[in-house]
Amino acid sequence: MYLVWVREPGHLHAYLTRVQASTLTFPEIISKLPQIGVRGLYRGSIPAILGQFSSHGLRTGIFEASRLLLVNVAPNLPDIQVQSIASFCSTFLGTAVRIPCEVLKQRLQAGLFDNVGEAIVGTWNQDGLKGFFRGTGATLFREVPFYVAGMGLYAESKKLAQHLLERELEPWETIAVGALSGGLAAVVTTPFDVMKTRMMTAPGGRPLSMSMVAISIVRHEGLLGLFKGAVPRFFWIAPLGAMNFAGYELARKAMERNEEQKAMSSG
Template sequence: MQRARSHLFSKSFGWKQFLSLMEQQEPTILRAYTSLCLSKSGTLQKSEILTSLKNAGLPANEDNAVAMMRFLDTDKEGSISYGHFRNFMLLLPSDRLHDDPRNVWFEAATVVAVAPPVEIPAGSVLRSALAGGLSCALSTSLMHPIDTIKTRVQASTLSFPEIIAKLPEIGVRGVYKGSIPAIIGQFSSHGLRTGIFEASKLVLINVAPTLPDIQVQSVASFCSTVLGTAVRIPCEVLKQRLQAGLFDNVGGAIIGTWQHDGLKGFFRGTGATLCREVPFYVAGMCLYEESKKLARHLLGRELEPWETIFVGALSGGLAAVTTTPFDVMKTRMMTAPPGRPISMSMVAFSILRREGPLGLFKGAVPRFFWIAPLGAMNFAGYELARKALNKSEAIVP
């Protein structure tokens, strides 16, 4: 269009301008066409294309010849005329018209374009990590007492009402046991998780742009959750042993765990934790994103912050209930007496034999009320915090 329009500021061109362009380029295109190995009828068939490729030192095989014919939409006609070739050459930049037409045509028909390297904006990923870490650390500090109640229910044979009745005995200090490793672990792991989540989404969107949103969300959630959870497990072990009353303080929990179990003791329950965390975050993030889309569609507008928080709370609570069995097994493994070998299958069979299938859902009620606010803060709070950080970055002079 730039070559055909009448002046620099023209946004269109007419038939006269097009004919003028044709007259300028016609001799060059005709010379390029006649330089090919034409048949007696002046056309190009598969055999002539193979000969031209061979003479130019290019890979002369049937697949390449068919691809070159298909590229000019002539695979049904079986031959290429000058008109087909001219239409192709007219679309090339002017400087390519003087190149060997065999190379130009071969490259256009057979060389696959390689996408440029994906550039991940470090600032955006760091802001996402900071927003995720802060939102989760805040929610963990506020909801830690409910987490302690949930842990005590799962670690013992007592029921939820019986644990509630013992709260005066446990006291305020007791329900906040393990809060320091919990906050540190959640800040570091969720900061890492949200940073990897955003980076993974950017990579997937650039590498596979045709993937549906829900698949992008699922794959990014899976990658980020596995890596983020691995960082948090030692803090989770210390937190739950303090909550269950096995140790009195963080220092005692670290020394006691090391003396009885060594380094592997800090990673007890890794399998159960991953079995809980991966489905939770994959299901939670997908449920959160799809619920937001549905709510926006039904309301016909963007969601208010409080509506976003409500969707996050509901998504987190529902995902928490479905993953409770893995949470119960993780808690039993992490709070088992130090030094005793234990596995996820041993814990599962023990619960089923002694407490029945419902034993795998112990603590589901406090877990729902613990995770629902966490979901509001981790999913919705993270998104709102990230928007706030992006906005503050944008207004900085």
């Protein structure tokens, strides 16, 4: 079973992009929100939606195929390893096809262009085709650990909570564990999210690597600069983690009941 992380292309993500793309302090960014306006906070929604639709469909298919292959090839592998390896394969390939949409979204949210058409033409004129794949490495370094760590954190946190309470978790407790797991995975991967944003919103025409961006951030903003936007990122991802893991548990239990009914009917 595949866990899909739904990411809404709303105002909080646009605000997060502006925080990470800027070298301004948090209070300075807050003071500029009235100038950005409501419309500005929803910039980049079209490429964000297109990117999510394309990547989630591919990711789901790759996850299921990888999981079935692993179960047949290595039946003794623990379930958490099967989930993690399948998540790695599906996230790696699914994210790769979303990069161009992510670049356009980031540049629109950072205020570099006014609309999608202008962003496409401007990106092409600056860097050609490779401009649509800026920040690919940083995005993959963010996405793969995020999905794998999120699933692993949830599975282990749930086991720990059940061990401490010595019972099955209540629905609200499962939601709380899911929110915490998603939020923590988001915080841990924030440095790669910051680097990805800086690379995608940097001026075109010159090569830019992850190491160059990381060194520049640390030199001018300190180590905490790599965790810029970690707090809004936590509060943006945590509710989504709660909803996704709650849905995951409902789907898992429904599948288990279905299997039990089949076993009883066949017996």
